[in-house]
Amino acid sequence: MTASNPIRTRIAPSPTGAPHIGTAYIALFNYAFTKRMGGQFILRIEDTDQTRYTRESENAILEALRWMRLAWDEGPDVGGPFGPYRQSERFAMYRDHGLRLVEAGHAYPCFCTGARLVKLREEQVKTKANPGYDGHCESIPPEEARRRVAAGELHVVRMKIPADGECVFRDRIRGEIKIAWTGVDRQVLLKSDGYPTYHLANVVDDHLMGITHVLRGEEWISSTPKHVLLYKYFGWEAPEFAHLPLLRNPDKSKLSKRKNPTGILYYRDAGYLPEALNNYLGLMAYSMPDGREIFSFDELAATFDLDRVSLGGPVFDLQKLANFNGQYLRRMDVRALADRATSWKLNPSLWQRILPLVQPRINTFSELVPMTAYFFADQLHYPPAALITGDIDGLRTARLLKIAQWEIEKTAAWTSEVIKAIFIGMAEKETLKLKTLLMPFFVAITGAPVSLPLFESMEILGKDMVLRRLQYALEALAGQGFTIKGKELKQLEAVYEAACAASKTFITS
RNA sequence: GCCCCCUUCGUCUAUCGGUUAGGACACCAGGUUCUCAACCUGGGAAGGUGGGUUCGACUCCCGCAGGGGGCGCCA
Numbered sequence: 054m055t056a057s058n059p060i061r062t063r064i065a066p067s068p069t070g071a072p073h074i075g076t077a078y079i080a081l082f083n084y085a086f087t088k089r090m091g092g093q094f095i096l097r098i099e100d101t102d103q104t105r106y107t108r109e110s111e112n113a114i115l116e117a118l119r120w121m122r123l124a125w126d127e128g129p130d131v132g133g134p135f136g137p138y139r140q141s142e143r144f145a146m147y148r149d150h151g152l153r154l155v156e157a158g159h160a161y162p163c164f165c166t167g168a169r170l171v172k173l174r175e176e177q178v179k180t181k182a183n184p185g186y187d188g189h190c191e192s193i194p195p196e197e198a199r200r201r202v203a204a205g206e207l208h209v210v211r212m213k214i215p216a217d218g219e220c221v222f223r224d225r226i227r228g229e230i231k232i233a234w235t236g237v238d239r240q241v242l243l244k245s246d247g248y249p250t251y252h253l254a255n256v257v258d259d260h261l262m263g264i265t266h267v268l269r270g271e272e273w274i275s276s277t278p279k280h281v282l283l284y285k286y287f288g289w290e291a292p293e294f295a296h297l298p299l300l301r302n303p304d305k306s307k308l309s310k311r312k313n314p315t316g317i318l319y320y321r322d323a324g325y326l327p328e329a330l331n332n333y334l335g336l337m338a339y340s341m342p343d344g345r346e347i348f349s350f351d352e353l354a355a356t357f358d359l360d361r362v363s364l365g366g367p368v369f370d371l372q373k374l375a376n377f378n379g380q381y382l383r384r385m386d387v388r389a390l391a392d393r394a395t396s397w398k399l400n401p402s403l404w405q406r407i408l409p410l411v412q413p414r415i416n417t418f419s420e421l422v423p424m425t426a427y428f429f430a431d432q433l434h435y436p437p438a439a440l441i442t443g444d445i446d447g448l449r450t451a452r453l454l455k456i457a458q459w460e461i462e463k464t465a466a467w468t469s470e471v472i473k474a475i476f477i478g479m480a481e482k483e484t485l486k487l488k489t490l491l492m493p494f495f496v497a498i499t500g501a502p503v504s505l506p507l508f509e510s511m512e513i514l515g516k517d518m519v520l521r522r523l524q525y526a527l528e529a530l531a532g533q534g535f536t537i538k539g540k541e542l543k544q545l546e547a548v549y550e551a552a553c554a555a556s557k558t559f560i561t562s
Numbered sequence: 563g564c565c566c567c568c569u570u571c572g573u574c575u576a577u578c579g580g581u582u583a584g585g586a587c588a589c590c591a592g593g594u595u596c597u598c599a600a601c602c603u604g605g606g607a608a609g610g611u612g613g614g615u616u617c618g619a620c621u622c623c624c625g626c627a628g629g630g631g632g633c634g635c636c637a
């Protein structure tokens with residue numbers, strides 16, 4: 054690369070949930086690659102799905118990536134010459150570009166209803182045909198299509214796909230990849246609400262922002278032909294693509310929060326150091342030329358080489374991460390350790406949130422630390438049988454914990470009031486007294502059936518930690534033989550959601 | 563079902579045609595220590611499978627199997 058053609062990369066998270074460890078992993082590789090090559094690393098917020106977007110999530114992403122010290126050169130908070138860096142603020146650009154494609158005959162308005170699409174899919178499944186849009190509206194004469202659009206008929210814009218041949222593109226670490234056009238669907242570019250889909254927005258933005266290298270997860274390989282084709286339609290040069298292997302659960306499936314903690318902020322709250330986490334992530338699908346395993350951010354960035362990326366999906370191993378974190382902790386001098394521990398949770402501002410909960414319950418300071426210890430822990434140690442309380446048996450306890458997980462995952466806001474509402478709602482559905490329902494949760498969250506107020510505790514602990522403790526509780530119950538297996542679990546979820554939709558009583562038993 | 567990607571110890575990986583296949587986490591044993599960690603020493607543990615190519619394959623090619631991903635008006 055020459056100075057006049059510096060490389061530019063980006064990380065483009067979607068603010069629809071808790072910031073994911075996979076985002077940090079991809080960001081780290083982009084960051085290291087960019088620093089090595091001497092370019093700019095951009096943060097772009099992909100908030101084109103207005104139905105799922107939350108502001109809390111966007112803030113959490115910035116907070117999490119900042120905590121990871123993955124500093125971006127341009128982004129929604131720091132600005133930059135290619136802004137805005139939030140897709141919702143670039144709305145008009147996508148519309149213009151989408152329409153440009155329609156005029157050029159590369160895309161067309163599609164008036165098909167959701168109902169028709171559902172029916173089409175059902176038929177395709179039944180006849181074992183490839184699922185995908187059938188091109189129904191592609192044959193509408195442009196004149197007529199224009200008239201119907203002008204008349205305000207609801208529509209989307211779809212891209213045209215070649216009828217035959219194949220798309221050949223180069224992946225920087227995998228080599229040539231060929232995908233037949235018949236296997237690529239006629240992607241919606243502009244949704245009926247006028248927002249672009251990821252595919253359009255990502256191509257338009259990457260071009261306009263001068264992105265030269267796209268390092269992303271391998272889940273994108275199969276939609277790369279659409280992107281390549283869009284670049285061609287626009288007459289733009291496509292960036293280089295490099296698809297990194299996905300982080301995996303111990304069972305090799307794609308890393309998911311149901312099987313592993315995936316929230317970046319969970320790791321912070323559980324007492325991991327960002328440098329240890331970065332170091333560990335740098336070992337996923339990558340190795341240093343000299344075989345070193347302990348290395349800093351800067352050392353990784355100084356030597357990073359895409360050719361050293363390995364392709365097997367790495368299993369995210371909490372034990373090794375914990376060991377690395379321990380090594381970093383041990384290496385620190387006591388002064389630094391004190392500072393870091395203090396800025397973690399041993400600070401006055403956290404105490405000021407916790408203290409009001411204990412103040413009415415203590416006679417001496419000596420009771421303080423024992424009573425609040427669970428705020429500073431990750432996994433709690435209690436006998437698994439303690440989770441089974443009152444008239445609620447083990448299996449029902451497991452189901453209740455599971456339902457609470459779903460409810461908590463669904464909520465964006467995180468205050469004790471919101472949490473309280475969730476549990477009151479659950480108690481009503483279950484026709485249980487709130488007090489009775491809460492018993493196993495007291496144990497799961499605070500480690501004891503008698504403790505400080507639960508909802509406030511959950512608020513202070515944070516959503517990720519609460520979810521994690523529910524998971525630990527579920528595992529403890531599973532150890533006692535109370536486990537909900539795959540099929541039952543799916544059934545429970547389906548029945549429960551149906552009951553929610555109908556706002557009916559739902560009693561797990 | 564169709565398409566694509568992947569395949570070295572349990573896990574993360576080194577190896578880029580010739581190595582006793584190396585390291586790390588985890589595990590086991592011993593040592594050290596007021597306990598426990600930490601630390602030190604040692605140990606078990608791997609190239610999915612069948613064909614090629616080659617004097618020689620973990621390494622290159624093909625088939626199969628296994629794993630993963632994708633097939634949304636989600637990203």
